[in-house]
Amino acid sequence: MNNKMREAFQKIDGGLFSSVSKADVGDAYDNMQKDGVRLMAWADPFYPDSSIPEHVKKATIKVIENGFSSHYTVPIGNMVLKQEISKKLLKYNGIKADPKRNILITPGSDSGLFYAMLPFVQNGDEIMIVDPSYPNNFQNTDILGGVIVRVPVYEENNFQLNINEFKKRLTDKTKMVVLTNPNNPTTTVYRRECLEQLRDFIVENDLILVVDQAFEMPVFDDIEMVTVAALEGMWERTLTVFSLSKGMGLSGYRVGYIVADDKIMDKLYAATVSVLGATNTAAQIGCIEAMKDDSFLEEYFKVHLERRDMVYNLLKDVPGIVVHKSESGFLSWINVSKLGSSQEIVDYLIKEAKVAVNIGEPYGLQGEGYIRIVHGVLGSTDDLRGCIEDIKKALTKLAYSKGYKGV
Amino acid sequence: MNNKMREAFQKIDGGLFSSVSKADVGDAYDNMQKDGVRLMAWADPFYPDSSIPEHVKKATIKVIENGFSSHYTVPIGNMVLKQEISKKLLKYNGIKADPKRNILITPGSDSGLFYAMLPFVQNGDEIMIVDPSYPNNFQNTDILGGVIVRVPVYEENNFQLNINEFKKRLTDKTKMVVLTNPNNPTTTVYRRECLEQLRDFIVENDLILVVDQAFEMPVFDDIEMVTVAALEGMWERTLTVFSLSKGMGLSGYRVGYIVADDKIMDKLYAATVSVLGATNTAAQIGCIEAMKDDSFLEEYFKVHLERRDMVYNLLKDVPGIVVHKSESGFLSWINVSKLGSSQEIVDYLIKEAKVAVNIGEPYGLQGEGYIRIVHGVLGSTDDLRGCIEDIKKALTKLAYSKGYKGV
Ligand SMILES: Cc1ncc(COP(=O)(O)O)c(C=O)c1O
Ligand SMILES: Cc1ncc(COP(=O)(O)O)c(C=O)c1O
Numbered sequence A, B: 001m002n003n004k005m006r007e008a009f010q011k012i013d014g015g016l017f018s019s020v021s022k023a024d025v026g027d028a029y030d031n032m033q034k035d036g037v038r039l040m041a042w043a044d045p046f047y048p049d050s051s052i053p054e055h056v057k058k059a060t061i062k063v064i065e066n067g068f069s070s071h072y073t074v075p076i077g078n079m080v081l082k083q084e085i086s087k088k089l090l091k092y093n094g095i096k097a098d099p100k101r102n103i104l105i106t107p108g109s110d111s112g113l114f115y116a117m118l119p120f121v122q123n124g125d126e127i128m129i130v131d132p133s134y135p136n137n138f139q140n141t142d143i144l145g146g147v148i149v150r151v152p153v154y155e156e157n158n159f160q161l162n163i164n165e166f167k168k169r170l171t172d173k174t175k176m177v178v179l180t181n182p183n184n185p186t187t188t189v190y191r192r193e194c195l196e197q198l199r200d201f202i203v204e205n206d207l208i209l210v211v212d213q214a215f216e217m218p219v220f221d222d223i224e225m226v227t228v229a230a231l232e233g234m235w236e237r238t239l240t241v242f243s244l245s246k247g248m249g250l251s252g253y254r255v256g257y258i259v260a261d262d263k264i265m266d267k268l269y270a271a272t273v274s275v276l277g278a279t280n281t282a283a284q285i286g287c288i289e290a291m292k293d294d295s296f297l298e299e300y301f302k303v304h305l306e307r308r309d310m311v312y313n314l315l316k317d318v319p320g321i322v323v324h325k326s327e328s329g330f331l332s333w334i335n336v337s338k339l340g341s342s343q344e345i346v347d348y349l350i351k352e353a354k355v356a357v358n359i360g361e362p363y364g365l366q367g368e369g370y371i372r373i374v375h376g377v378l379g380s381t382d383d384l385r386g387c388i389e390d391i392k393k394a395l396t397k398l399a400y401s402k403g404y405k406g407v
Helices: A007-011 A028-034 A054-065 A079-093 A109-117 A135-143 A163-167 A192-204 A262-275 A281-292 A296-315 A342-352 A381-401 B007-011 B028-034 B054-065 B079-093 B109-117 B135-143 B163-167 B192-204 B262-275 B281-292 B296-315 B342-352 B381-401
Strands: A103-106 A126-131 A147-152 A174-180 A208-212 A238-243 A256-259 A331-335 A370-374 B103-106 B126-131 B147-152 B174-180 B208-212 B238-243 B256-259 B331-335 B370-374
Touching (some): A079 A256, A135 A147, A174 A192, A262 B135, A296 A331, B079 B103, B079 B281, B109 B135, B109 B262, B135 B174, B163 B192, B192 B208
Parallel strands (some): A126 A174
Antiparallel strands (some): A103 A256, B103 B256
């Protein structure tokens, strides 16, 4: 039957007939965990330790207890949740969004990102995607029949956007730019200046922008987090995808949202039930409370900042690697190319340090020679420190064996 | 931006700029409920009353209480849940499914149905869809760039499949048959004989079958429920979509699953994270308990059977309409064409009987002149009786006014 599939599906492997390095298929990870390997490869805050704010817990339990959670919420989403989100959008993103016309609740932002791209991408449309960035950007484009146009960002430039890299790839088939801001895996928060140049480029060439802001919080060092949809001229041509999985740490709840102009949203509403279905009822009610009282974010911010600094300070002097101070989130993106391929280093760390981190390749061609460490895992910062120290020891040993002796 | 969209999206309306009759957008339903109109238009068991088996409730609450529910489950699904589903598939569907190779958990079966079609449907592929059937079948085909080929089923034939209707629509572009079995809205359970003919047709012409079995339970009057994937020759070309929303009544939990041969499943696993993302963690854990101890289904069966009979007996003698005894589920599909258009009758019932039921058109061209009543709503059968009696009174009054005087 596979020869009857879309080309994109013909090419991909889910790990049943070959071994794949995806974290999310097969039982490789389960088996590793049984072997005592610590998982630092899922962008899931405080995994696997208990973490969920008490007031969110209470609200979620209440609606299960009273039995209402067994019923559908309308596919386009719980209206009270959308009202709370609209307040947050005004305060945090500088966007005036009407809960009835501009917000769609999605069962997580993965499906939200796919759904934001679906109406537009088809038949050889060229889609500009920053490389490296979130793997789904590439796979979605492929599945929908678009052509991936990789726009590289470089370590030398702190992984910031360079508008010339966009300009020189423009053709009359260019339809959309997909941006992950802040970027995953690099943690880069794109600066206002870059984004204004991108805005000009997009408006001039009548393109569509999909921005994935799953990692919009936490952002460190008072770097300004700019929501592109709020820049003049962008509202009517931007779909912004948000998530409660990262900053709010509610990954398992599976709640995200799309924000867009009502002319676009009208079309998304019309097909939500077909493509996404409804979002979990109890989770949405829990999320209302998380949005209403988000004071727990302060504590999360402190924890993530402390960890960011700890990881940077522990790893920055390991010879043969390049570590940047992360600008956002709870990830580190590390250049290990002098020590080995991305896959080699990941395999080595599993054996030597008993930690599983991500190889760089799925994030794009620029991911070769990099590894991604999720340093937002574990409830206790001390436990995390243990993992990072093990990584440090292992990488230092490897560096020494390759003749790198430190700065 | 809308002129940049796929054709299917250009054509559709979400209700922001026009009034649409979809139940799932806008706040028309909310407003009706405020006016005392009872909602009998969502296929959501016992809505809006509390309903969720105690052991399922307990398990769901536990994993929220202990905090683990904030973490992702792997996108392809909770393995214990898949093991329980595989037992159910063997016992109930006659399918031997390996939990590691043949089952994918989806965030509800709406997205599951879309995902089952996505790898195959593109570029003018002709997709045969029974008319009337579940509206998503048509919209999914459209969105994915397929061509809808409607295969009518008729009241005269008890809405059963007639293989000649398929044969005469076959072209060299025919790629897939989409079947809702049991059918929504007609409640028809397709008979083995019909399905074997369909099997021969599909195998001979090397087609793919997607079967949506969301309504596989309850089935009444000892009618045999045949899972087509279990028929010889069909396993390797069938994707079966299941749901815990209907028979098990866990609509708001948003858990469904796709079952397919591992060659197909390998491809689905490979892109699950991009298209669907993961399914809610707590809901999956609750569903494990629902699958492990499904004795509550006996009680649900009794309730639905009692209601089916009650509705049939109350409405069968109303002049000018045709009511069939429902074969499955908790719906009634009623021919009201002598009394008015589907829309007219629905509007009339809202005003006259204070109940909101579905117009027939979204289910296909054959839906004109029919209404769908969800008679599985409300916790109490007496409350339901009240609604049905109000419908009876209103329709009888209308029939009299049009000169129909009963049998
Ligand atoms: C950049 C980015 N976007 C979106 C997602 C998806 O998150 P979710 O589906 O949990 O909202 C992730 C998860 O890793 C991510 O890293
Ligand atoms: C025939 C059919 N399939 C699938 C669904 C979707 O159900 P869910 O997404 O809740 O699993 C429905 C819901 O009404 C349905 O009627």
